[in-house]
Amino acid sequence: MFPFCFEWAWDVGHIIFMGLLYMVLGAISLGLLYAFVMTWLKVTGRDKLFERLWIRFPITLW
Amino acid sequence: MDLALIPNGVQRCSLKRFVPWMVLWIALISWGLVSAFLCFFKGLNQTNMNHYFAFGLWIVFDLSIIALGAGAFFTGFLTHIIGEVFIYPFRDNLKAVVNAAVVIGFICYSSAIAMLGVDVGQPLRAWFIFWHANVHSMLTEVSFCITAYLGVLTIEYLPLVFSNRKLREIPEIDIFGNNLHHIIALFAAVGTFLSFFHQGSLGGMFGVLFGRPFAFREGFLIWPWTFFLFIHSSIAAGPSFTLLCVWIAQKVTGKELITRDVFNLLAKISGWLLATYIVLKIVDTIAWAYGVVPRAGMSFMDFYQGSYGIWLIIAEIGIFGIIPAIILITPKFRERNDLLIIGALMNVIGIVLDRFVFSIQTLSIPVMPFDKFMSYFPSWQEWGIAIGAIGYGILLFSLSYRYLPLFPQEAEMNPVQVLGRAVTDSGVIKRS
Numbered sequence: 001m002f003p004f005c006f007e008w009a010w011d012v013g014h015i016i017f018m019g020l021l022y023m024v025l026g027a028i029s030l031g032l033l034y035a036f037v038m039t040w041l042k043v044t045g046r047d048k049l050f051e052r053l054w055i056r057f058p059i060t061l062w
Numbered sequence: 063m064d065l066a067l068i069p070n071g072v073q074r075c076s077l078k079r080f081v082p083w084m085v086l087w088i089a090l091i092s093w094g095l096v097s098a099f100l101c102f103f104k105g106l107n108q109t110n111m112n113h114y115f116a117f118g119l120w121i122v123f124d125l126s127i128i129a130l131g132a133g134a135f136f137t138g139f140l141t142h143i144i145g146e147v148f149i150y151p152f153r154d155n156l157k158a159v160v161n162a163a164v165v166i167g168f169i170c171y172s173s174a175i176a177m178l179g180v181d182v183g184q185p186l187r188a189w190f191i192f193w194h195a196n197v198h199s200m201l202t203e204v205s206f207c208i209t210a211y212l213g214v215l216t217i218e219y220l221p222l223v224f225s226n227r228k229l230r231e232i233p234e235i236d237i238f239g240n241n242l243h244h245i246i247a248l249f250a251a252v253g254t255f256l257s258f259f260h261q262g263s264l265g266g267m268f269g270v271l272f273g274r275p276f277a278f279r280e281g282f283l284i285w286p287w288t289f290f291l292f293i294h295s296s297i298a299a300g301p302s303f304t305l306l307c308v309w310i311a312q313k314v315t316g317k318e319l320i321t322r323d324v325f326n327l328l329a330k331i332s333g334w335l336l337a338t339y340i341v342l343k344i345v346d347t348i349a350w351a352y353g354v355v356p357r358a359g360m361s362f363m364d365f366y367q368g369s370y371g372i373w374l375i376i377a378e379i380g381i382f383g384i385i386p387a388i389i390l391i392t393p394k395f396r397e398r399n400d401l402l403i404i405g406a407l408m409n410v411i412g413i414v415l416d417r418f419v420f421s422i423q424t425l426s427i428p429v430m431p432f433d434k435f436m437s438y439f440p441s442w443q444e445w446g447i448a449i450g451a452i453g454y455g456i457l458l459f460s461l462s463y464r465y466l467p468l469f470p471q472e473a474e475m476n477p478v479q480v481l482g483r484a485v486t487d488s489g490v491i492k493r494s
Contacts, residue, residue: 017203024252024256031217031252035238039238042237054244
């Protein structure tokens with residue numbers, strides 16, 4: 001359901017429920033996009049940019 | 063014939079032996095497909111579900127395999143989140159089993175969704191739940207989460223599929239598999255979030271039924287206690303189910319696939335979670351018996367009559383709850399192979415019983431003065447679809463085991479001699 005659907009209401013229920021769903025779908029899409037972009041960089045020989053964008057684990061949180 | 067597809071450093075049976083093994087499971091899948099066709103073509107009158115039992119075998123099966131598939135998210139959470147961000151001493155042990163847990167999770171969720179596709183009666187309108195979402199419904203949340211989580215499991219499964227020996231020869235696929243595996247912690251985190259909410263909402267769905275005092279529970283904010291109990295029970299049963307599947311795979315293949323330490327660790331995690339769950343479940347049952355039941359004007363024994371008698375609660379909490387918890391948390395017991403497997407199996411049976419009680423017993427209890435105790439037995443079409451799902455699961459696990467490096471420790475534990483030299487590279491993607 002999108003905000004332009006006739007059933008949509010700008011209430012807490014819709015914002016939290018659908019907001020969390022879109023956050024999750026956004027995180028999955030970003031992860032896939034990152035993997036696609038990194039693959040494209042590697043395959044096309046853009047090694048410098050690939051190295052700069054490569055996430056190093058473990059991520060230090062503090 | 064398929065030698066080129068088999069991972070390096072491991073041995074598999076001949077195709078002549080593998081094909082009859084597959085035929086057996088394909089026969090079960092065919093039974094499921096015939097049943098599904100009948101349900102689509104003639105309608106849900108092919109089942110023994112009725113106005114009393116709107117939930118039947120398929121929902122019991124769905125709830126059970128979703129709980130048992132929790133091994134995927136929980137193992138992923140411990141390995142990739144706790145293990146990467148914090149210091150976790152067992153991380154390497156869990157890495158030996160995380161691939162198998164992902165495949166088991168994928169099988170559980172894909173078969174659950176396939177069964178729901180038949181259960182909804184009108185699968186062509188299944189998208190209505192997303193487009194015309196009722197944001198106050200626990201079931202809507204479950205639908206969102208399990209479909210999104212199946213997507214996450216597919217993404218987690220892909221690096222494993224791409225580590226197939228033949229597929230790795232294609233550089234683009236190999237690099238993409240590596241990149242996906244590199245950020246697997248992100249997908250594990252999303253999977254944990256989704257699993258937490260849908261496992262809980264499956265329980266919450268029953269706990270909010272204030273017209274059915276057997277299932278109704280009070281709770282915390284909008285979540286009834288069953289929400290938390292379902293999460294707790296699924297993470298207690300998931301590792302036990304993973305353990306059982308790997309043990310069965312070891313017996314069928316005649317090989318050691320993971321070390322005994324990994325079995326011990328899974329049993330320990332499962333045991334302690336089960337023990338704490340059983341304590342909370344007993345507290346919840348007592349609070350329900352002295353709170354909800356008298357307020358509904360009923361007595362405890364009013365709920366345990368007909369086919370679903372008091373034996374069910376004794377079996378669920380006592381025999382398949384307390385006993386496996388004791389076996390799995392006691393080092394002396396879980397170090398014995400026979401007790402380890404019995405403990406894990408009893409844990410799994412206990413969780414299936416819990417899901418059965420919530421789905422079927424809840425509906426069997428009369429809620430109107432003119433109602434009587436009902437009982438339900440599935441039709442052959444319902445059995446067909448459930449057993450077809452088991453056939454599909456075994457088939458996919460067998461194919462994954464044969465063609466993918468499912469167990470990183472296998473090559474080391476079962477060295478293969480090629481021209482007098484041991485080959486130990488199983489083709490597992492190693493994070494750089």
